[in-house]
Amino acid sequence: MQGAYRVAFISARSEEDEQGFWLVLLAAFGASETPVPVPTFNGANAVDRALTQLNQNNDPIVIVIDDAHELTHDALAHVAKFIADLPAHAHVVLASRHDLRLGAHQLRLAGEVAEIRAKNLEFTESETRELLARSGITLSGEALRTLQQRTEGWAAGLRLAALSLAVDSDPEEFVAQFSGSNRVVADYLMAEMLERQPPHVQRLLLTTSILGRVNGELADLLADTTGSDSILLELEDANAFVVSLDSERTWFRYHHLFRELLRLELRRTTPDLVAELHRRAAEWFTDRGYMVEGIRHTQAAGEWQSAAWLLADQVFDLLMSGQHKTLQSLLEAFPRAARIDHPELALVDAALESTQGRFEEAAQHLDIAEREAEKQPAEEDCGYRVGIATLRLCLARLRGQLDSVIEQVNYLASPAGARRRSGTPLSGVLRATALMNLGVVEMWSGRLADADQHLREGAELSEKIEHPYLRVSCLSNLGFASKVRSFASAREHSERAVELAHRYGWENETIIAPALLTLAGTHIWAGDFITGEKWLARAVKLTPPNTNPPVELLLHIVSGMFHAGRNRLSDALVEFEQAQRMQSLMLGEHVLASQATGWAAATKARLGMLADARRVLAEASPERAATGELRNAAAAIALESAEPDEALAQLRDVLDGRAPIIHDFTLVEAHLLAAQAYHMLKNEPEVRSSIEKALALAELERLILPFAMTGSRELLGKLPRHTTAHAALVLEILDMLEGWPRAGNGLSTPATTELSQTELRVLRYLPTNLSRSDIARELYVSVNTVNTHFRNIYSKLGAGRRTEAVERARQLRLLAH
Amino acid sequence: MKLYSIRVKGHLGAMSLAAFPEMVSQQRGADCVLTGVLPDHSALFGIVTQIEALGLELVEIRLLVPNPDQSERKG
Numbered sequence: 001m002q003g004a005y006r007v008a009f010i011s012a013r014s015e016e017d018e019q020g021f022w023l024v025l026l027a028a029f030g031a032s033e034t035p036v037p038v039p040t041f042n043g044a045n046a047v048d049r050a051l052t053q054l055n056q057n058n059d060p061i062v063i064v065i066d067d068a069h070e071l072t073h074d075a076l077a078h079v080a081k082f083i084a085d086l087p088a089h090a091h092v093v094l095a096s097r098h099d100l101r102l103g104a105h106q107l108r109l110a111g112e113v114a115e116i117r118a119k120n121l122e123f124t125e126s127e128t129r130e131l132l133a134r135s136g137i138t139l140s141g142e143a144l145r146t147l148q149q150r151t152e153g154w155a156a157g158l159r160l161a162a163l164s165l166a167v168d169s170d171p172e173e174f175v176a177q178f179s180g181s182n183r184v185v186a187d188y189l190m191a192e193m194l195e196r197q198p199p200h201v202q203r204l205l206l207t208t209s210i211l212g213r214v215n216g217e218l219a220d221l222l223a224d225t226t227g228s229d230s231i232l233l234e235l236e237d238a239n240a241f242v243v244s245l246d247s248e249r250t251w252f253r254y255h256h257l258f259r260e261l262l263r264l265e266l267r268r269t270t271p272d273l274v275a276e277l278h279r280r281a282a283e284w285f286t287d288r289g290y291m292v293e294g295i296r297h298t299q300a301a302g303e304w305q306s307a308a309w310l311l312a313d314q315v316f317d318l319l320m321s322g323q324h325k326t327l328q329s330l331l332e333a334f335p336r337a338a339r340i341d342h343p344e345l346a347l348v349d350a351a352l353e354s355t356q357g358r359f360e361e362a363a364q365h366l367d368i369a370e371r372e373a374e375k376q377p378a379e380e381d382c383g384y385r386v387g388i389a390t391l392r393l394c395l396a397r398l399r400g401q402l403d404s405v406i407e408q409v410n411y412l413a414s415p416a417g418a419r420r421r422s423g424t425p426l427s428g429v430l431r432a433t434a435l436m437n438l439g440v441v442e443m444w445s446g447r448l449a450d451a452d453q454h455l456r457e458g459a460e461l462s463e464k465i466e467h468p469y470l471r472v473s474c475l476s477n478l479g480f481a482s483k484v485r486s487f488a489s490a491r492e493h494s495e496r497a498v499e500l501a502h503r504y505g506w507e508n509e510t511i512i513a514p515a516l517l518t519l520a521g522t523h524i525w526a527g528d529f530i531t532g533e534k535w536l537a538r539a540v541k542l543t544p545p546n547t548n549p550p551v552e553l554l555l556h557i558v559s560g561m562f563h564a565g566r567n568r569l570s571d572a573l574v575e576f577e578q579a580q581r582m583q584s585l586m587l588g589e590h591v592l593a594s595q596a597t598g599w600a601a602a603t604k605a606r607l608g609m610l611a612d613a614r615r616v617l618a619e620a621s622p623e624r625a626a627t628g629e630l631r632n633a634a635a636a637i638a639l640e641s642a643e644p645d646e647a648l649a650q651l652r653d654v655l656d657g658r659a660p661i662i663h664d665f666t667l668v669e670a671h672l673l674a675a676q677a678y679h680m681l682k683n684e685p686e687v688r689s690s691i692e693k694a695l696a697l698a699e700l701e702r703l704i705l706p707f708a709m710t711g712s713r714e715l716l717g718k719l720p721r722h723t724t725a726h727a728a729l730v731l732e733i734l735d736m737l738e739g740w741p742r743a744g745n746g747l748s749t750p751a752t753t754e755l756s757q758t759e760l761r762v763l764r765y766l767p768t769n770l771s772r773s774d775i776a777r778e779l780y781v782s783v784n785t786v787n788t789h790f791r792n793i794y795s796k797l798g799a800g801r802r803t804e805a806v807e808r809a810r811q812l813r814l815l816a817h
Numbered sequence: 818m819k820l821y822s823i824r825v826k827g828h829l830g831a832m833s834l835a836a837f838p839e840m841v842s843q844q845r846g847a848d849c850v851l852t853g854v855l856p857d858h859s860a861l862f863g864i865v866t867q868i869e870a871l872g873l874e875l876v877e878i879r880l881l882v883p884n885p886d887q888s889e890r891k892g
Contacts, residue, residue: 182847187829187832190832257871
């Protein structure tokens, strides 16, 4: 390799979740925003992100993956995929103790693999001489050869030997003794090397061998000494199997083999000391917030009760940073007996089950955890209780078990929910997770004002504790919840969530689905189907079927609105019926349930399936039948049956404000249906008055969709312009309805419409070679304007690409051949 | 419960032997033979992992068949 290239060094650690590995990799590539873990890790996405990041520039880079044998089966498969798609300017070096199943034969055939095996790494005599010379050791040719043969050129062995030789008064004698011994090389050299160290260094090395990583302060604590920091630095400088982990050289780790041998020596010489050392390390790590290491050492010290409490406290912090595997391994480190003796671990079991979609099992474990919590006085440990309540909400959210669960956990919102055992504040992550889950459950059960408040608090808190994932989750839902406030604020929160998600590379994470749907929904309400469709398409991709019924219900409603607004009634009906099916999967009433039922019935009626439509209404519960949405549906059925009086009778409660409604749009719809009824009755003043009321209500949020869904184009067109105070809105609505004319019943008609004058002007440039910016210059408009025209032209012509658009335009004789 | 004998290259000192508390060691020529009763496969793999971690060279693993005279005959 020539020229300058960057080196990214990543060590695969067996105890870490795979996500940690990829995040370190991304950070090493110089991702603009520090990569942040997500609770739902997806390996394929991670590979894509890494490749995208890598393709952003062409600077040569070498990625070294050390200890690649520690990668799990899945992680290895992802690394293999990563290597297979690697751009030409990047190279990967894998260091492994054994051969990896990488499917490397493909690359080998292509001559793209260089393999360096143990044989290639052996030190020759001259290399051995050079290594020793660097440590200031000179040996006779004879001794040098002996040493090289005895160690078989093994690099680590030679380094160990060098450490002893450097302090030995008679190096030749050392080599002679070594070669006379039959003992294993590492064993012999370790013992010799350790013996030659001063006692305080020996003690430091042995006592700190229990640690995965060590710093000066921690070493002082374990070895009962001071000045460990400089000893560690000296050892690293002496090349003594001590390496620093950071550029400031505060954290160090020992070479694996070295540490392993030191631990054995510690256990052999002072077995009673081991538990005490772990206890001290545990306290040090926990005090400084290194919770995972703290828990591991507490377990190693055999203090199962403390370890259980610590772990139960940490469940959500670990889950929310995607450390599922770590959580699992911490739980499994408890002996079977301890897991039975400490029922608080049931919370951990429940959390892990829920992440794997085993909700029943999760609920069972949660019951055990709850019984345990009840045995203790309420003020004893709020953290544990909040953890249980949060998981309950989370399960309720995923299973659509709404409303009922809120009563059980309403204390979450109270200040008491913010404290925990010994009055210390609750972990911010736990509190924010609790608020998020509470807000979402409230939102889907229709308590939008409460939801708005709790999600807002959750978003603020997660910003304060710098937890972007929770912040995006809260904001993503806050969009929908704040629809009560205004569409503008709903869009603002949703856009914020999507933008934040992009910044962290989470554009494919399911958490932003509610935000995308809110954006799609509000645009479709306002008659902007093109923008709405764009958001909707993204949301569809991020909503895997049968994982989150409440979100799916919203998805189907918005999709139905999209089709209904463009008068594709059959497609709309399919979506509304899917939405109803989602409701049937849930244990509680979804905020949009009556909307799904109402629109399913009304759409059937408009498709001429009157009997079916009536049956839908007849099957609804009395409470749901009394909602404004279902009254509107009944009115729509009556209108299709040419019974205007019946329609007006159904609408009376809605128009009087007695029937519960989801949002003003139900009211707009009711006024428009009333207008149609009056039109049938030839009561023109009432027609005008009803339309005027609908327009007045629609004006604020630009609720254009109801005009399309109720087929009010004809009525609106007849409305004398001078009689309305909303002439501009009428024009806009008519423009929109012209775009998607109401077609015959049940037929999915392709969306075709005439191009505007400006669009025709742009169209003329389509067959040319001019780029968009060239066209913009020609027409004296901005590139964005041209982009908008392009989008509209493509959409109106049903084309996906420029060539297709040209072809379609020629077929339609909009362009000459 | 099965009896295994595991042969590694070289003579193990006290330090390395501490890694295999459940095994008895014997020097055989240039090799060291570790013998012991292991409860299951996981225990066996645990020992192999230790051997790997210590950079020892594994020569052979043998499942020792109990002397037919001493073991119960199963019909």
